[in-house]
Amino acid sequence: MSKAINNFFSILKNGEVRKISLSQQLTREIKGTFLKGSWMLDNNTVKTNFTGELVPREEEVVFVNLDLPDNITHAAQNPIGTQELELDKDEIKTLFWYDDGNYYFQNFDSRKLLRNKSVLFFGGNTYNKLDTNAFIVDDTVNAVYSEGEFLFTSYSNANKIFPLVEFFEAATNEDLEAFADLDSIVIDKTWLLDNVNITLRKLITYTKKTGVLSQKLTKKIIKGGKDFDIEIVQVDGKITFPSQLSQCRAMLEYLNDQYYHGVVSGKKYRTNSKAEFKSKPVN
Numbered sequence: 001m002s003k004a005i006n007n008f009f010s011i012l013k014n015g016e017v018r019k020i021s022l023s024q025q026l027t028r029e030i031k032g033t034f035l036k037g038s039w040m041l042d043n044n045t046v047k048t049n050f051t052g053e054l055v056p057r058e059e060e061v062v063f064v065n066l067d068l069p070d071n072i073t074h075a076a077q078n079p080i081g082t083q084e085l086e087l088d089k090d091e092i093k094t095l096f097w098y099d100d101g102n103y104y105f106q107n108f109d110s111r112k113l114l115r116n117k118s119v120l121f122f123g124g125n126t127y128n129k130l131d132t133n134a135f136i137v138d139d140t141v142n143a144v145y146s147e148g149e150f151l152f153t154s155y156s157n158a159n160k161i162f163p164l165v166e167f168f169e170a171a172t173n174e175d176l177e178a179f180a181d182l183d184s185i186v187i188d189k190t191w192l193l194d195n196v197n198i199t200l201r202k203l204i205t206y207t208k209k210t211g212v213l214s215q216k217l218t219k220k221i222i223k224g225g226k227d228f229d230i231e232i233v234q235v236d237g238k239i240t241f242p243s244q245l246s247q248c249r250a251m252l253e254y255l256n257d258q259y260y261h262g263v264v265s266g267k268k269y270r271t272n273s274k275a276e277f278k279s280k281p282v283n
Helices: 024-041 070-077 155-161 173-180 189-195 198-210 219-227 245-255
Strands: 008-012 017-019 047-049 061-065 092-099 102-107 120-123 126-129 143-146 149-152 233-235 238-240 259-261 268-270
Touching: 008 024, 008 070, 017 070, 024 092, 024 102, 024 143, 024 149, 092 155, 102 155, 143 155, 149 155, 173 189, 173 198, 198 245, 219 245
Parallel strands: 047 061
Antiparallel strands: 008 017, 008 092, 061 149, 092 102, 102 143, 120 126, 143 149, 233 238, 259 268
8 A cells, every 4th residue: 555645734833834743644634534535626516616605506616816925835845844833832723735736725714623632532431531632623614726716615715815905806986985884883974985996896896795894893893903903983872984095905804804813822813914913012
């Protein structure tokens, strides 16, 4: 029997890539789990270019054309030179398997970590406690990358792997006027039309599709914005958007979950760049 090649990796929340070493037997099992996603590459699978619809039709695979970050392709081509995962300190965002030029991705979150928890397993007619750090690998694949195409069936899952807001259509001026007229917000329509850029147009398209502005903002959400220097002001129950491009963009990104805290380190991140957030200096 030929030796199975271990091509198992993790993408950390700071964007770095780590290799995950496996035993020979487990390598075959994990590879088999991820290669189940190969159905997305089947010639009989209906593939449609992503147009911004958040829910693809049943049995439909949608895709966007993108280039993978260099550190991901470098790790896949040079696993020996890739740093090992240290589960006690590294914060995993995504797991992936590389095989024959294709990348198979699986989302990861803190619920899959078995770190400092009382995990019991059955063996020898008795239960024993797992006394080492561990994590769970699901029997699913959330996205596949092949020949320049990033394929997926769920926008929300795929967006956790690579931010996809740039693939939304830019809002037209008519869309912007409709956005400014929403009952749940207050924004200077004239300022918006005179100053909007392509990034803001796409963020507005995305915001309208998610329906986040139709939801009631809780005190927790408002308080959380302050952690990132984003002040969410409500007047008569309406969100007031600032008339500065950078602040307006930051508010839209925050409302759409593009800011978050690292689970262990507590560092602050933005999902579009994975750059560590730096608070403004206190005067």
